[in-house]
Amino acid sequence: VGQGPLGRDAVEEIEMLLLQxxxxxKATDQIIAALQAKIRQETLPADQAIAYLKQILRDTLDxxxxxxxxxxxxxxxxxxxxxxxxxxxxxxxxxxIGKLAHIASQSGYRCLIAxxxxxxxxxxxxxxxxxxxxNVEVIANPGKNTDPAAVVFDAIxxxxxxxxxxxxxxxxxxxxxxxxxxxxxxxIRRIIDKKASNATIESLxxxxxxxxxxxxxxxxxxxxxAQLTGVILTKLDGTAKGGVALAVVQELGLPxxxxxxxxxxxxxxxxxxxxxxEALLSSEVxxxx
Amino acid sequence: MFDALAERLESxxxxxxxxxKITETNIQEALREVRRALLEADVNLQVAKDxxxxxxxxxxxAEVIAGVRPDQQFIKIVYDALVEIMGESYSxxxxxxxxxxxxxxxGLQGTGKTTAAAKLALHxxxxxxxxxxxxxxxxxxxxxxxxxxxxxxxxxxxFELGTEANPVxxxxxxxxxxxxxxxxxxxxxxxxxxxxxxxxxAELAAIKDAVQPHETLLVVDAMTGQEAANxxxxxxxxVGITGAILTKLDGDTRGGAxxxxxxVSGQPIKFIGVGEKVEALQPFYPDRLASRILGM
Ligand SMILES: Nc1nc2c(ncn2[C@@H]2O[C@H](COP(=O)(O)OP(=O)(O)OP(=O)(O)O)[C@@H](O)[C@H]2O)c(=O)[nH]1
Ligand SMILES: Nc1nc2c(ncn2[C@@H]2O[C@H](COP(=O)(O)OP(=O)(O)OP(=O)(O)O)[C@@H](O)[C@H]2O)c(=O)[nH]1
Ligand SMILES: [K+]
Ligand SMILES: [Mg+2]
Ligand SMILES: [Mg+2]
Numbered sequence: 061v062g063q064g065p066l067g068r069d070a071v072e073e074i075e076m077l078l079l080q081x082x083x084x085x086k087a088t089d090q091i092i093a094a095l096q097a098k099i100r101q102e103t104l105p106a107d108q109a110i111a112y113l114k115q116i117l118r119d120t121l122d123x124x125x126x127x128x129x130x131x132x133x134x135x136x137x138x139x140x141x142x143x144x145x146x147x148x149x150x151x152x153x154x155x156x157i158g159k160l161a162h163i164a165s166q167s168g169y170r171c172l173i174a175x176x177x178x179x180x181x182x183x184x185x186x187x188x189x190x191x192x193x194x195n196v197e198v199i200a201n202p203g204k205n206t207d208p209a210a211v212v213f214d215a216i217x218x219x220x221x222x223x224x225x226x227x228x229x230x231x232x233x234x235x236x237x238x239x240x241x242x243x244x245x246x247x248i249r250r251i252i253d254k255k256a257s258n259a260t261i262e263s264l265x266x267x268x269x270x271x272x273x274x275x276x277x278x279x280x281x282x283x284x285x286a287q288l289t290g291v292i293l294t295k296l297d298g299t300a301k302g303g304v305a306l307a308v309v310q311e312l313g314l315p316x317x318x319x320x321x322x323x324x325x326x327x328x329x330x331x332x333x334x335x336x337x338e339a340l341l342s343s344e345v346x347x348x349x
Numbered sequence: 350m351f352d353a354l355a356e357r358l359e360s361x362x363x364x365x366x367x368x369x370k371i372t373e374t375n376i377q378e379a380l381r382e383v384r385r386a387l388l389e390a391d392v393n394l395q396v397a398k399d400x401x402x403x404x405x406x407x408x409x410x411a412e413v414i415a416g417v418r419p420d421q422q423f424i425k426i427v428y429d430a431l432v433e434i435m436g437e438s439y440s441x442x443x444x445x446x447x448x449x450x451x452x453x454x455x456g457l458q459g460t461g462k463t464t465a466a467a468k469l470a471l472h473x474x475x476x477x478x479x480x481x482x483x484x485x486x487x488x489x490x491x492x493x494x495x496x497x498x499x500x501x502x503x504x505x506x507x508f509e510l511g512t513e514a515n516p517v518x519x520x521x522x523x524x525x526x527x528x529x530x531x532x533x534x535x536x537x538x539x540x541x542x543x544x545x546x547x548x549x550x551a552e553l554a555a556i557k558d559a560v561q562p563h564e565t566l567l568v569v570d571a572m573t574g575q576e577a578a579n580x581x582x583x584x585x586x587x588v589g590i591t592g593a594i595l596t597k598l599d600g601d602t603r604g605g606a607x608x609x610x611x612x613v614s615g616q617p618i619k620f621i622g623v624g625e626k627v628e629a630l631q632p633f634y635p636d637r638l639a640s641r642i643l644g645m
Contacts, residue, residue: 076394079388079394079575081575082391082575082576084388085385085389148597148600149461150460150461152458152459158490179625180495180625181494181496181502182491182492182497185491186489186494188491189490189491190490233625235597236600236601237600237601268459270570270573270574270580271572272391272572272573272574272577272606273389273391274391274601274602274603275572277601295457295458295543298457298543298544298545298576299543299545299576299579300574300576304574323488323489
């Protein structure tokens with residue numbers, strides 16, 4: 061890795077920046093190799109390494125848009141869109157649903173929420189508070205430990221009957237190594253595909269910026285179970301950089317769609333590779349050539 | 350039991366093999382591999398650096414043991430150092446005399462504080478200690494409902510004053526209520542907060558000041574990356590912790606955050622969370638986590 065036009069000190073400093081941001085050892089090695097190659101091929105002055113590094117990172121993050129994913133991300137008006145929100149425990153799925161419901165109703169979409177976390181204590185109460193905040197109705201099943209797929213089934217029925225344009229599906233947190241819980245998620249996905257075959261379906265994984273390398277494993281397993289089409293990165297208002305999301309984009313080719321930066325209803329923004337990369341390297345020091 | 354790490358270090362060992370002593374030069378590559386293993390397990394970069402330095406010094410100074418190959422000896426040095434740094438085996442909860450023992454939960458958003466509060470209450474009940482849970486999270490939607498629901502599940506009373514009250518006052522009145530009830534432990538659940546949120550950190554410090562807890566437990570998600578060191582430092586400096594609970598270890602994370610938490614705070618990890626259910630709490634064993642971090 062240290063071989064190339066960039067000197068050992070520069071490589072070490074860039075390595076440090078990336079590793080401290082949770083980009084991970086493997087992705088970091090690849091990025092540095094790409095950087096060395098770029099400088100060599102284009103005979104660029106090595107003292108501007110950080111500028112090229114940023115370009116490589118932005119290119120990585122924007123690659124999904126060159127590979128078939130539309131850059132603009134919004135529900136299609138006048139038809140049913142279903143956004144399935146999944147992820148491990150406590151990453152911010154329900155809060156993100158609350159924020160999305162707010163944006164959607166502000167933008168004039170007819171919106172509905174399916175409370176398909178039937179497991180966690182007071183999960184339904186939590187999502188109902190979020191629904192009230194933006195005047196979006198929540199479809200829930202008052203029974204205890206009911207089948208979440210049944211709630212989704214009912215919610216799709218309600219959405220179809222009412223001409224809903226965006227149905228947001230809140231799911232329970234689940235660790236990707238729990239086979240039964242991943243099976244449950246697959247079932248939810250199957251119900252959506254079957255009962256709403258005309259709908260535009262997005263399946264979004266919520267990643268928390270404080271996550272380390274396990275985030276990559278999460279993305280791999282959820283991608284299969286829920287047929288992921290994108291990622292939402294939360295808790296970027298903290299000092300954690302969320303670098304593992306970069307590794308996720310690099311390995312799985314999924315676009316990051318939104319970033320969460322706070323607990324308030326307005327704290328959700330569309331993803332920008334520029335902003336993300338600037339923040340990722342914000343503790344940057346002068347890199348010696 | 351050292352097989353997996355040994356396999357990982359395969360190429361590094363070639364430099365050690367056939368040599369009868371560990372030297373500065375012949376362990377370079379092996380140390381680099383250990384560093385890589387630690388980083389892949391999410392041990393904080395600086396913490397990993399310090400650990401490697403410890404291992405380097407011990408390895409170079411190590412006496413050659415007859416019949417033990419230097420590569421095997423090296424692995425043992427790494428493992429032993431990790432276990433040792435991880436702290437003493439199972440440090441139980443404080444028990445105040447006179448009662449009640451006051452336990453304050455703290456941590457970032459979503460790490461598992463509320464769940465761990467209920468798990469601790471159940472754990473204490475099994476030791477014939479009666480607990481009262483106190484709900485001071487007035488911010489997160491339905492946070493109080495969540496604690497009340499969990500309290501009902503395990504048959505432990507929950508003290509709450511709704512979402513309009515001040516968290517410091519709720520905590521104080523909760524402790525007074527515990528004394529009136531005659532329970533021996535009060536567990537105060539708090540809202541999740543970022544360590545850079547000065548207002549919220551001041552609130553936590555004020556709660557601590559008001560109730561003078563015997564334990565302040567930092568609840569850390571085992572899947573946390575590099576941030577584990579920063580958040581631990583900030584919570585320890587600004588509030589002061591007496592221990593930690595590492596949650597969500599039922600996942601397949603390597604759990605390097607544990608080393609960061611322990612190294613930065615110097616405080617013991619007391620329990621681990623191994624599931625969403627209220628029973629899923631276990632005492633912390635440093636050797637098990639050391640093996641896990643090293644991928645053994
Ligand atoms: N600082 C910060 N906190 C957030 C953000 N998003 C969510 N949170 C907080 O993180 C905690 C967990 O959020 P939830 O929305 O309940 O997470 P979840 O993924 O639905 O959790 P489970 O359903 O239990 O798996 C709450 O305290 C939220 O307020 C964010 O972008 N920034
Ligand atoms: N798998 C697993 N899930 C856990 C564990 N501990 C907590 N959880 C889950 O993690 C999520 C967050 O737990 P909470 O107890 O609400 O976390 P919190 O720290 O109180 O969250 P805030 O109050 O929003 O900051 C929930 O889905 C819990 O069920 C654990 O040890 N294993
Ligand atoms: K950040
Ligand atoms: Mg939720
Ligand atoms: Mg809580």
